[in-house]
Amino acid sequence: MKAPKRLDERERLAVLNILEDLRDSYRMLEKAHQELKDVDRVKTDIISNVSHELRTPLTIIKTSLEIIRSEELDKEEFENILSMMEDSVTRLNDHIENLLRAVDIHRGIYKLKPEPVDLTLLVPSIVKKAEKNAAERGVKIKMSLANDLPKIRGDPAALERVFENLLGNAIKFSKEKGGLATVAARKEGSSVRISVSDNGIGIPEDKLDIVFAPLYQVDATSTRMYSGIGLGLAVSKSIVAAHGGKIWAESTVGEGTTVHFTLPVAAEGD
Ligand SMILES: Nc1ncnc2c1ncn2[C@@H]1O[C@H](COP(=O)(O)OP(=O)(O)OP(=O)(O)O)[C@@H](O)[C@H]1O
Ligand SMILES: [Mg+2]
Structure with a gap:
């Protein structure tokens, strides 16, 4: 049998390099494996959180239906049950809208349909919709729209999503008593700055x-005390960015939060 060949210095270095490369590849594989495990865990967490958030309003609707079917209700009781069902449907709808938008954004297929938007019409209509939820939590909503507010260029349905998310948070994270949410808008150069504040x-x-x-x-x-999936602000950020605007938050713990975002003013004759 032949004696094994002794490696010369150049060959030894080459083998060491290969070993070093192999070690790097192994480390990368290990990292990828850990990341995949993390993604898997995150996905499981999301599914369980989303299922919980969807199940709660569904349970309310189901129970309400059973009560309507099996009990003699007077007018007031009936109205109360209908109102609870309505709230649950709104909550379900908001979650599903956010989830669908988040998936579209993630896939890169989210498309805006921009047009000139008059915020002095859009904001009051959104505030009106939020008022019932606010009143149930003892929160007042105030509007402070500048007189000379120009139209902005945006997608009304997408912007409605942003307003609903921000106003929804301002109402949800309010304190026990004396909650106040404010929607303000003013022109700032070639943008309009919108600020949704609360004292929560x-x-x-x-x-x-x-x-x-x-x-x-x-x-x-x-x-946790507050329900939610954790998608509202992320979806709002993507929508604002798709409009070419910025979004950021300012806050003092125990005193309140303001989320600001900017949107481009519509061109003249647009
Ligand atoms: N106005 C606010 N006051 C206090 N905390 C807030 C406010 N807005 C957002 N947050 C914090 O930021 C987190 C993320 O907000 P986001 O709107 O994305 O999710 P969510 O409200 O928890 O769930 P979802 O909007 O999907 O129902 C919230 O869970 C909360 O901790
Ligand atoms: Mg939210």
Whole structure:
């Protein structure tokens, strides 16, 4: 039998290089495996959170239907049940709209249909829709729209989503008593700045950016006080960015939050 060949220095270096490359590849594989495991865990978390958030209003609708079918209700009781069902349908609809938009955005197929939009008409109609939910939580909504507000260029349905999400948060994260949400808009150069403020629980300073990340919630525990999937701000951010605007939050914990966003003024003759 032949004695194994001794490697010369050049060959030894080549083998060492290959080993080093192999080690790198192994490390990358290990990292990819861990990331995949993380994605899988995140997906499971999302599915379980989404299912829970959808099931709650569905259970209310189902129970209400059973009561309507099996009990003699007077007019007031009937109205109350209908109102609860209406709230649950709105909640379901909002979640589903956010989920659908988030999927479209993720796939890169989200398309705007921009047109000149008069915020002095759009904002009051959205506020009117939010008023019932606000009243149930003891929150008042105020509007402060500048007199000389120009039309902006935007997609009304997409903007409605943004307003509903921001106003929904302002109402949801209000304090027990004396909640106030304000929607303000004023011209700022070639943009309009819209600010949705509340005097609620606030967001810690180090979380002001990350709250715009999909699925991030300051309190993500299963026993948290506030419902939600964690998509509202992320979807709003993508919609505002698609309009060429910016969105950001300012807040003081215990005092309140303001989310500002900008939209381009519509061109003259648009
Ligand atoms: N006005 C606010 N006041 C206090 N905290 C807020 C406010 N708006 C957002 N947050 C924080 O940012 C997180 C993310 O908000 P986002 O609207 O994306 O999700 P969500 O309201 O929890 O769920 P969803 O909007 O999908 O129903 C919230 O869970 C909350 O912790
Ligand atoms: Mg929200």
